[in-house]
Amino acid sequence: MGFSVDFAGVLSGAPLHWLLTGFLTTIVVTIAASLVASLLAVILLGLRISESRAARVGAAGLIELFRNTPFLVQMMFWYFAAFGLLPTGIRDWINAEHSWATFPGNIPLVSPEFIASTWGLGIFSAVFIAEEIRAGLLALPKGQSEAAQSQGFGHWASLRFILLPQALTNSFQSVVGQYLNLMKLSSLATAIGLAEITYQVRQIESYNSHAIEAFAVGTSLYLLLGLAMGRLMLAFAPKRRDGRNETGAGNAA
Amino acid sequence: MPPELDIIWRNIDYLLWGRLAQGELGGLLLSVVIALASGVLALCVGIALAILAWFSTGPVRRVLFLWADLIRGIPLIFVIFWVYFLVPALFGGNIPGTVSVILALAWFTSAAVMYSTLSGLQALSGGQREAALSTGLSEIQTLVWVLLPQALINLVPSYVSLFASLIKDTSLAFIVNVPELTMVASQVNNRTQLYPTTIFLFTAAMYFVLCGGLSLLVRRLMRRPVTASWD
């Protein structure tokens, strides 16, 4: 059989509807997981650079655990194993209908798939975000913290007023990269049945075998989302105040 | 033996090397084989592309970077899709899932290898290049005998980390039904429906031993200063 392209089979009728809800689901799960990731990253970073040795070692161990196992296995663990360990009452509640928590396009926000994806993506990305910021801290000249200490700043005060502002500026690009990565990784939620873009693309492929067209549309949607997210986040980039040139938007595509 | 451990024990050979006796490689061993094959490919292609980028200017360089950004801008799972469906569509015939995953991972990782190799070359002091050129070495000889030997040694840690990522990325082979570790683990889980926690913790532990070992290695390599203090 020859190789002909026909986008009508993808961009009309049921497939179009699937793609749209898939696109929305990807956006919603990305936003939700980004919020979880930001919150957890702050906590993890706080533990990792705290003065308590136990907290530092514990956070480091947790970080190593998440960095050295595949995200897919982590998500399967949350979905197939951890969810089953929740008390029956909570499980029943999550599994029940929640018309109040259903996003337009019939996207249930309280479902095992959505919760496991959001949590899995959130904690995985939090680990990487925390580590990027810590790398930014480690890259600062030692003189910065010594100067702060010599002026009487305590541990947290020197972090808050002197070290973190510089580290955040330096690591901003990499942190943006991690949020973009989170968005791309949400494609793996298809493995636990979250009906996001990738899930819908595969559904179209088995429904009318317009595989190439469906993949092309799916690929463009991710690229589009990545560009938009990159733009949006770079708009919040902290201004460099050390006179160095800002580097370009590297991996914003 | 408690039933949770028994389930691992009864499937241990399947999880570790699949149906090797019947000639069907699988499980952890297949994951490692896929990672090694795509790693070698990615290293060769990535270094070759970095050399091309090093010598090229203008359009060629822009095309290379655009290609790399495009690859890094889409989910890896889509790179696998593309190879799996597009290669047969373009060249006819079918390619085995394992081969398409190897090609896709190599393709994806070669972009990262290109970027690291280029930055490794750029990180060397400009004086190295000038010194080589001023003794009459050509640009190519300078790259081959002076710049690459130093850059590649400095880059060993980042190549090893890329390989660790590659091992984790082999788990995405599930999407085209390749029976690597994650796939067989979820098969065992579906079949038994009894001890998902044990099964997935065991699976994670397998990856953790491999990747954690590699990141320990990276840390050891980084601690030894490989860059000489000549300037």
Add this chain to the structure above:
Amino acid sequence: MTDSFSPVIEFRSVTKSYGTTPVIRGIDLSVAQGEVVVVCGPSGSGKSTLIRLVNRLESLTSGDILIDGHSTASYRGAALQRLRTGIGFVFQQFNLYGHLTAAENIALAPRKVLGLSAEEALSRARELLKRVGLSDKEASYPSQLSGGQQQRVAIARALAMQPKILLFDEPTSALDPEMIGEVLTVIRQLAETGITMLVVTHEMGFAREIADRVIFIDGGVILEDAPPEQFFLATRHPRAQRFLRQLLSPLHTTGD
């Protein structure tokens, strides 16, 4: 030794700009066979650029540099490589190859460019190491050598291609004071062999001792070009006078 009328190096209306910033603004200069010319001037004066133009580590913006009477402005690729083969260059920061031993640093270009066998190149390297007084360091890596030793290896490396011209770009500026002497001794010996040398340096006592001519450059032009006695004792240009006063002042600190 200015009896020869066919200069080895001849700058003809040479200019060099970075973007719109001129660094060298029209320089004419002839260096005869065997002449030792010391180039000095304040930092940012263009003195390093001047000698980096000779072996084309910097490209010419306009003008030409004749080597042995041959125009080199149009040299690219292989011709440029041949030009560089005949000109040795010694850097301020030594720039020894970090992954090679002292002997290998010296032997690399003879092997790869001149096609010498490994043994021939090694024996040449040993000979040169002996000449700079480092016979016992042939297996040492740059990181295991002191700054003065590294610079002596770098000089041996520049000599390995048996160049007719040697260029030195502030060869002692990156050295600790106690190591400057050993490097100057090696350069002094080379000056006596009759090789043509252009030396950028701040070591004025040394300049006086080895130079046939001293050139003072500032703002990208040559302001003074005189034999050392005249340059140091009867400095004409006010800017050169000020430069020397500052350099000789007890409050002067080296390094720029």
